Amino acid sequence: MPCEPYKSTIKRSPSQPLIYLPHTLSEITGPVYGHGEIGETDNDLTRQHKEEPRGERIIVTGRVLDSNGRPVPRTLVEIWQANAAGRYVHIKDQHPAPLDSNFTGAGRTLTDENGAYRFMTIKPGAYPWFNHYNAWRPAHIHFSIFGQAFLSRLVTQMYFPGDPLFAFDPIYQSISDEKARERMVSKFDLETTQPQWALGYKFDIVLRGPEATPFEP
Numbered sequence: 669m670p671c672e673p674y675k676s677t678i679k680r681s682p683s684q685p686l687i688y689l690p691h692t693l694s695e696i697t698g699p700v701y702g703h704g705e706i707g708e709t710d711n712d713l714t715r716q717h718k719e720e721p722r723g724e725r726i727i728v729t730g731r732v733l734d735s736n737g738r739p740v741p742r743t744l745v746e747i748w749q750a751n752a753a754g755r756y757v758h759i760k761d762q763h764p765a766p767l768d769s770n771f772t773g774a775g776r777t778l779t780d781e782n783g784a785y786r787f788m789t790i791k792p793g794a795y796p797w798f799n800h801y802n803a804w805r806p807a808h809i810h811f812s813i814f815g816q817a818f819l820s821r822l823v824t825q826m827y828f829p830g831d832p833l834f835a836f837d838p839i840y841q842s843i844s845d846e847k848a849r850e851r852m853v854s855k856f857d858l859e860t861t862q863p864q865w866a867l868g869y870k871f872d873i874v875l876r877g878p879e880a881t882p883f884e885p
């Protein structure tokens with residue numbers, strides 16, 4: 669790998685023996701979502717402010733599937749991402765790239781009865797970080813998928829096809845199986861692409877099984 673390993677892997681791994689904590693009711697039950705709780709522009713990150721954000725408009729859509737390829741309906745899908753310049757709205761992000769007052773970078777939606785979700789957003793920019801000298805993250809969108817209980821939340825990152833930074837990114841490269849890594853990369857899709865408006869990307873999320881999307885521990 670032409671980059672240093674992800675430093676935080678060591679910092680984030682347990683240094684003490686594990687303690688067994690039995691689950692209580694609040695952990696084995698989960699939220700019941702209705703369409704009422706999701707706002708009209710929650711899945712359109714380009715319409716959450718007075719004006720349109722700057723950058724390349726994109727559509728990101730796909731399905732949430734279980735290990736047998738069955739759709740997972742009415743599950744909460746949340747995303748968060750940097751703006752077109754590679755900057756997050758976060759106090760810790762001091763990357764000298766402009767913030768965009770018309771872009772928060774957070775969205776959520778429920779899958780429909782076919783397990784499908786859809787977001788309209790802006791293509792995020794690559795951004796530098798301090799893992800090693802000249803470290804840059806490939807453009808990505810963070811995804812969270814809620815399961816049937818509060819503890820069954822899965823978090824992953826979606827990438828864009830053909831990114832030249834893949835070979836230099838220790839987070840992307842931390843998935844050693846090449847096929848599994850490729851399942852985190854969305855596919856450009858002309859059918860999803862809206863004429864005169866936005867490019868479309870397909871990203872299916874498989875929760876379990878041999879074809880599972882890699883998730884963050």
Ligand SMILES: [Fe+2]
Nearest residue numbers: 750805808810
């Ligand atoms: Fe990120």
